[in-house]
Ligand SMILES: Nc1ncnc2c1ncn2[C@@H]1O[C@H](COP(=O)(O)OP(=O)(O)OP(=O)(O)O)[C@@H](O)[C@H]1O
């Protein structure tokens with residue numbers, strides 16, 4: 322371990338340096354805070370031992386500099402005898418330890434050895450964390466199952482090519498994440514990735530979004546507009562929900578795929594673009610072709626490289642890994658544990674909303690677990706297997722059923738959140754105001770109970 326000593330008293334500086342060197346450490350010594358900063362800029366030290374009171378930059382300011390600029394460096398401050406306030410201030414500002422003057426050199430060596438152990442642990446921990454991110458998946462895509470490994474391999478193979486890719490998978494399986502990765506691993510990575518869902522625009526707007534228009538193309542077209550294909554020039558375009566594209570636009574897209582060119586709406590000039598197309602769908606596009614809803618020629622052009630992303634229930638082996646990934650993501654650095662029954666429940670549930678549903682469940686569970694830091698089964702809020710409302714025998718209008726279910730769910734969330742409305746609203750994903758309105762509408766009493 323490399324140690325830097327900063328003290329304006331030459332006697333202390335030199336004897337401390339000598340005894341630490343004797344103990345096997347490599348030591349440099351300077352006379353004040355400014356010199357210490359200069360040294361820290363040039364070399365890496367694992368530990369700094371600094372007097373608090375020094376002319377110019379004092380020990381506390383030096384400590385603050387280290388915390389912000391060299392956060393991996395441990396700090397021991399030297400305080401004057403009887404100055405408790407200084408010692409408190411040192412610890413509050415984030416020093417690892419302090420020594421009171423006058424001190425025995427053996428005492429310092431002991432403290433430094435303790436800090437060395439702590440430092441090694443920290444470094445080890447950091448290494449492990451990095452290793453985890455390498456072992457658990459591929460970029461942000463987590464998974465170790467054969468199903469996911471196959472996806473990783475496909476991404477690795479297709480990314481550097483310019484072939485069109487068709488991503489098929491249920492909602493929440495990670496199609497967008499895969500599209501991001503393919504772009505990021507392609508030669509086009511420095512250029513833009515333009516994303517557009519064909520499901521959110523009606524036909525005329527989608528056409529305008531994709532191809533742009535010339536000034537005066539129609540009444541509202543006050544200026545020329547560059548469409549998404551042109552924006553993506555040199556890069557990649559991700560066309561989500563491609564099954565939602567109308568026949569008219571399908572024809573135009575086919576031409577873009579075949580000739581990489583098109584005309585802006587209301588224009589005659591042919592625009593050439595260099596783009597890579599990634600399309601995605603939640604539906605069975607082959608079936609839509611057979612039923613006549615999707616052009617066969619377009620389907621074959623898009624489907625050059627099909628990647629079928631498995632539903633979560635088809636790679637349940639990854640559940641634990643994924644849950645831990647989301648715990649790291651939403652639990653900041655806190656150590657949350659997953660109760661054994663929670664894991665069992667996760668393993669037996671069908672996850673119709675796939676990884677997105679799991680992500681939401683973990684985020685909610687972390688909010689509900691609170692200080693206990695243990696994710697319990699009930700924190701997941703997964704729907705019960707048998708719903709009593711179904712079994713009751715009476716037939717209900719859909720609206721009434723939905724209302725009953727909402728009322729019951731809201732009451733359940735309120736109970737589990739100990740009646741804390743703002744937390745309950747967060748879990749439910751609605752505003753406090755609409756929670757309050759719904760409670761009135763459904764006649765829900767707010768029980769105030771301690772959080773479980
Ligand atoms: N294998 C995975 N590893 C880590 N996170 C994942 C994985 N798959 C999905 N996710 C996460 O789940 C969420 C949903 O993923 P994404 O938006 O890519 O799904 P999608 O297939 O595009 O869904 P939709 O069809 O509803 O648009 C995102 O937050 C994403 O980061």
Ligand SMILES: [Mg+2]
Pocket residue numbers: 496497561
């Ligand atoms: Mg998506």
